[in-house]
Amino acid sequence: MFKLLAVLALVSASVAHRYKGGIYRQTKNATYDYQNLTWDEAHEYEECDGFVDSYDEQDEGVGKDGAEALNDMHHFMSRHHPKRMEDICIDVEAGPVCPDFHRDNSAGHCGFETVIIPKGKWMVADIDMADEMGVRNAYKGKIFYKYRGPHKIRFVYPAIVKWQLNKNGDRVKGEIAMFLPAEHQSNPPKSEYNEVRIEEWDETKVYLRPYGGYRDDAEFKQQFNLLRRAVDNAGLRYKDNEEWEAGYTYLRYGRQRIEAMVLDSSYKA
Numbered sequence: 001m002f003k004l005l006a007v008l009a010l011v012s013a014s015v016a017h018r019y020k021g022g023i024y025r026q027t028k029n030a031t032y033d034y035q036n037l038t039w040d041e042a043h044e045y046e047e048c049d050g051f052v053d054s055y056d057e058q059d060e061g062v063g064k065d066g067a068e069a070l071n072d073m074h075h076f077m078s079r080h081h082p083k084r085m086e087d088i089c090i091d092v093e094a095g096p097v098c099p100d101f102h103r104d105n106s107a108g109h110c111g112f113e114t115v116i117i118p119k120g121k122w123m124v125a126d127i128d129m130a131d132e133m134g135v136r137n138a139y140k141g142k143i144f145y146k147y148r149g150p151h152k153i154r155f156v157y158p159a160i161v162k163w164q165l166n167k168n169g170d171r172v173k174g175e176i177a178m179f180l181p182a183e184h185q186s187n188p189p190k191s192e193y194n195e196v197r198i199e200e201w202d203e204t205k206v207y208l209r210p211y212g213g214y215r216d217d218a219e220f221k222q223q224f225n226l227l228r229r230a231v232d233n234a235g236l237r238y239k240d241n242e243e244w245e246a247g248y249t250y251l252r253y254g255r256q257r258i259e260a261m262v263l264d265s266s267y268k269a
Helices: 003-017 039-043 134-151 218-233
Strands: 103-104 113-115 119-126 157-167 169-179 197-201 205-211 242-247 258-263
Touching: 119 134, 197 218, 205 218, 218 258
Parallel strands: none
Antiparallel strands: 103 113, 113 205, 119 169, 119 197, 157 169, 157 242, 205 258, 242 258
């Protein structure tokens, strides 16, 4: 039971990216060394001139408002360099892993990374658009309690949030999805609840900007505007009625990574 609750806490926080309460004293080991990285090195693509205002990367051991973190471990509650993929997709024996997303730093262009998401099966649940905590509740109340938990399906990064946009660019429909691990791809457990369904998605090309913060930050929302500008400048086309978010990290446990994505409109596998 304790192990189950621990996993639930990890994942519900990872997909929610919302709660930012009082000073949190972190106790998890921190091994990252990002202070000496340039913006391009940390984000793993070349940034466009004039896109990003400079900011100071917080020192290890310093939390929000300069408060010291327990055991001299960093605690980032504000904008910082995003956690790099090499520090996320760890060995299956040690913890969560990632599907085989092919990543390209979009050499020759600036302001975004290009990623191919392979064809595969996903657990999918609808988001209640009237619920302020709709993303978190769609995961916790639907995917975890009604599918992942009962079937003891291990966690695989990332959690994808798909938003449908109207002609004004407003979000009118949302879904949250998680990739089924390899052992369940060919024969996923049957869902006993209408709230969770299994979908097979075709291979997809996305353009993205990683962000080192939280999904309700104004700066994260701005990443979609910058991303579209960069993709437009590169002469590439994307779907204007859809945008995705990909969450990779455990909320409030150190360095974060969430990605703003748009989909290539003409890609054929």
